[in-house]
Amino acid sequence: MTTQMPETEHAVRDRHQLRTLAVAITTLSAVLCAVIGTIVYALSLNRLWFLHYPLGFYLLAQGLLIFAVVVGFWYVRVQERIDHTRSVTEEIG
Amino acid sequence: MSAPSRQRTPNPHLGAYYGIITSAFISLAIVLALFEQLGWSEGATARGMILLPLALYLLIAGGSRTLDPEDFFVSGRRVPQVYNALVLAGITVGGVGFFAYTGAVFFLGFDALAIGLGWTCGLLLAGVLFVPYLRKAGAYTLPAFLGQRFRSRETRMTASVLQVVPTALLLAAEIKIAAVVASIFLPLSFWLAVLLVAMFVGATGILGGMRSLTWAGSAQFIAGAVGLAVPLIVVAVLFTNLPAPQFTYAEMFGSLQGAETAAGMAPVTPGEIAHAVPGNAPMQAAKPFLQPFGAINESGFVALFLCFALGTAALPSLLVRSGVTRSVADQRRSTAWALALVALFVITAPSLAVFAKVLMFRDMALVPTAGLPAWLAELSGRQLVQASDLNGDGAIGASELLIVRDGVALALPMLAKLPFVLTALMASAGLAIALAAAGSHLFTLAASLADDVYGALDRRPLALPRLMAAWAAIGACALAVAIFLLIAEVDALHVAVTAFAFAAATFFPVLLLALWWPRCTMWGALAGMGTGFVILFLAVALGGAADTAVSTSVASLVAVILGLGAGVGASLYGPAPAASDIAYYEELRRPEGEAIFDQAQQRAAAASARETDD
Numbered sequence: 001m002t003t004q005m006p007e008t009e010h011a012v013r014d015r016h017q018l019r020t021l022a023v024a025i026t027t028l029s030a031v032l033c034a035v036i037g038t039i040v041y042a043l044s045l046n047r048l049w050f051l052h053y054p055l056g057f058y059l060l061a062q063g064l065l066i067f068a069v070v071v072g073f074w075y076v077r078v079q080e081r082i083d084h085t086r087s088v089t090e091e092i093g
Numbered sequence: 094m095s096a097p098s099r100q101r102t103p104n105p106h107l108g109a110y111y112g113i114i115t116s117a118f119i120s121l122a123i124v125l126a127l128f129e130q131l132g133w134s135e136g137a138t139a140r141g142m143i144l145l146p147l148a149l150y151l152l153i154a155g156g157s158r159t160l161d162p163e164d165f166f167v168s169g170r171r172v173p174q175v176y177n178a179l180v181l182a183g184i185t186v187g188g189v190g191f192f193a194y195t196g197a198v199f200f201l202g203f204d205a206l207a208i209g210l211g212w213t214c215g216l217l218l219a220g221v222l223f224v225p226y227l228r229k230a231g232a233y234t235l236p237a238f239l240g241q242r243f244r245s246r247e248t249r250m251t252a253s254v255l256q257v258v259p260t261a262l263l264l265a266a267e268i269k270i271a272a273v274v275a276s277i278f279l280p281l282s283f284w285l286a287v288l289l290v291a292m293f294v295g296a297t298g299i300l301g302g303m304r305s306l307t308w309a310g311s312a313q314f315i316a317g318a319v320g321l322a323v324p325l326i327v328v329a330v331l332f333t334n335l336p337a338p339q340f341t342y343a344e345m346f347g348s349l350q351g352a353e354t355a356a357g358m359a360p361v362t363p364g365e366i367a368h369a370v371p372g373n374a375p376m377q378a379a380k381p382f383l384q385p386f387g388a389i390n391e392s393g394f395v396a397l398f399l400c401f402a403l404g405t406a407a408l409p410s411l412l413v414r415s416g417v418t419r420s421v422a423d424q425r426r427s428t429a430w431a432l433a434l435v436a437l438f439v440i441t442a443p444s445l446a447v448f449a450k451v452l453m454f455r456d457m458a459l460v461p462t463a464g465l466p467a468w469l470a471e472l473s474g475r476q477l478v479q480a481s482d483l484n485g486d487g488a489i490g491a492s493e494l495l496i497v498r499d500g501v502a503l504a505l506p507m508l509a510k511l512p513f514v515l516t517a518l519m520a521s522a523g524l525a526i527a528l529a530a531a532g533s534h535l536f537t538l539a540a541s542l543a544d545d546v547y548g549a550l551d552r553r554p555l556a557l558p559r560l561m562a563a564w565a566a567i568g569a570c571a572l573a574v575a576i577f578l579l580i581a582e583v584d585a586l587h588v589a590v591t592a593f594a595f596a597a598a599t600f601f602p603v604l605l606l607a608l609w610w611p612r613c614t615m616w617g618a619l620a621g622m623g624t625g626f627v628i629l630f631l632a633v634a635l636g637g638a639a640d641t642a643v644s645t646s647v648a649s650l651v652a653v654i655l656g657l658g659a660g661v662g663a664s665l666y667g668p669a670p671a672a673s674d675i676a677y678y679e680e681l682r683r684p685e686g687e688a689i690f691d692q693a694q695q696r697a698a699a700a701s702a703r704e705t706d707d
Contacts, residue, residue: 016682017682027217027221028221039394039395042385046383046385051340056385060203065209065210068213068217069429069432072216072217072220072428075221076425083421086685
């Protein structure tokens with residue numbers, strides 16, 4: 001039992017860190033890829049119109065900011081769930 | 094196991110207090126609007142609208158005075174998440190965002206969006222990569238965290254010295270903006286305004302440190318938001334019939350393109366106009382608003398965006414607030430709220446610029462038939478605009494109308510022929526945001542000098558000497574920046590670009606490695622910080638990278654990459670990290686429990702009590 005405990009703790013810790021890393025990479029790559037992609041294709045997107053705005057302009061002025069806020073709150077929710085899982089698992093263990 | 098060292102319950106009446114403060118600010122504007130209609134002069138209205146809120150902020154700061162180090166440095170770790178978000182948003186946007194960014198959007202249109210996008214994404218980066226872990230560490234300053242992470246006084250001192258550059262530059266930019274606004278609307282010369290603003294910011298910091306900055310800063314942000322929203326909503330209702338300028342200004346694009354064409358604006362190419370990012374001096378609006386990549390090409394846009402994003406993420410003035418909420422989860426949520434508030438401002442800024450540009454150039458197109466508009470004399474009198482018919486054709490085109498970048502926000506209510514009280518409200522709002530940001534930059538600078546430099550020299554566990562050192566540092570830094578502004582010509586936006594570039598180059602690599610790579614060592618941290626800073630310093634001081642905002646941004650990105658490389662290399666090829674460093678790293682990533690710094694304080698206090706008993 002005493003030899004197994006640290007391994008269990010390490011497993012919980014490693015799972016928590018892996019999931020934290022995965023959600024951080026997902027969050028940041030989603031937003032950064034969207035921003036870079038929009039900048040690269042802004043001229044093409046500007047040929048389309050959305051709510052009276054050229055689409056490329058709209059995305060850089062509003063759309064991506066709203067997307068970043070939504071992703072930010074989604075990240076908070078997911079990370080809190082990951083942290084809660086670790087706390088509960090450690091308490092049970 | 095470990096009980097909190099103190100009751101971390103926020104004041105339950107905070108909502109009522111800030112409701113009263115908001116109501117008082119709105120009531121003041123209404124009362125002054127009535128007095129203006131009764132014949133009060135513009136000067137008296139401006140003095141009332143600017144000075145009375147300043148007295149209120151000072152009163153709040155005085156009411157939050159403290160001699161407790163935990164209150165002074167981290168606001169007692171009991172700030173509710175939304176109130177901390179208000180201050181974080183105020184620091185990110187600042188007077189630079191309120192006046193210089195809106196002006197940059199006016200001049201550059203599409204191309205200036207890189208800056209606002211960078212601020213927003215930078216807060217997201219900070220919230221995901223750094224803030225929760227810094228809250229868990231619980232250090233009072235960013236250099237103190239690095240010192241604790243690597244058990245190294247050298248790392249702490251180095252970080253403390255290196256953070257002076259970005260923080261002092263931003264402090265200078267914010268004080269400059271606040272002093273310019275004060276000197277326009279109050280009977281003060283610019284030099285006197287600089288001294289008075291520096292004294293005001295210093296007094297706010299000295300009274301209660303982080304605590305007074307938090308509570309005065311929250312009120313300042315609310316005043317800033319109300320003061321920006323009210324004139325803009327009035328203009329939006331007048332011209333689009335809807336009180337949502339962010340979503341209705343697209344209806345003005347047709348009028349905007351007509352007015353720009355009538356004023357003689359034609360599409361430009363990068364390098365064609367003198368400054369890619371507009372400077373301090375009055376200049377002509379040469380670029381059509383919607384034209385993409387006219388002043389800055391795609392790669393420059395990406396570089397500017399990344400520079401602001403990485404700089405915001407690693408900005409010491411923002412990260413120093415990572416210890417003020419009750420828990421790691423609260424701090425994370427607080428950053429998300431700040432992200433939402435900054436995004437709202439960034440979404441709003443283009444609407445202000447579009448309304449101002451349409452109103453300005455539509456009226457100028459009518460000059461040959463209707464004569465000079467009334468606002469021209471008013472704006473010229475306040476030195477926000479210069480117009481002259483250079484070619485003698487009886488019309489004033491875009492090239493003959495020189496506009497001060499930082500005056501665009503102030504000009505909007507005058508352009509829309511609104512009562513003067515709304516111009517004073519806009520000035521009061523921008524001044525409040527600038528003061529909130531300046532206070533935080535000043536505190537960051539001074540707290541680091543007191544806690545990281547003086548604290549490392551004087552190891553006595555006494556509160557008063559540390560507080561006295563902090564008071565002296567706040568006073569000295571405020572005075573030094575005021576003197577700097579009196580002798581140097583500072584362009585707030587260019588200084589801000591340089592400051593964000595230095596923050597990115599110096600602190601982004603080291604924070605990323607320290608918080609996400611257990612193998613990072615003290616030598617890696619020193620190499621990462623030093624390389625990033627030195628590369629950017631050489632590029633700016635010797636390589637001419639300071640000439641344009643885009644070249645500064647590119648240099649900062651190169652410095653970030655080289656700093657990361659140096660940090661990884663020095664960590665891999667130097668000695669392996671000590672077991673205590675790994676243990677600290679693992680504890681940092683445990684979301685539960687007290688801050689590591691507080692745990693250490695409690696252990697030290699318990700040991701001291703045992704020694705006394707023995």
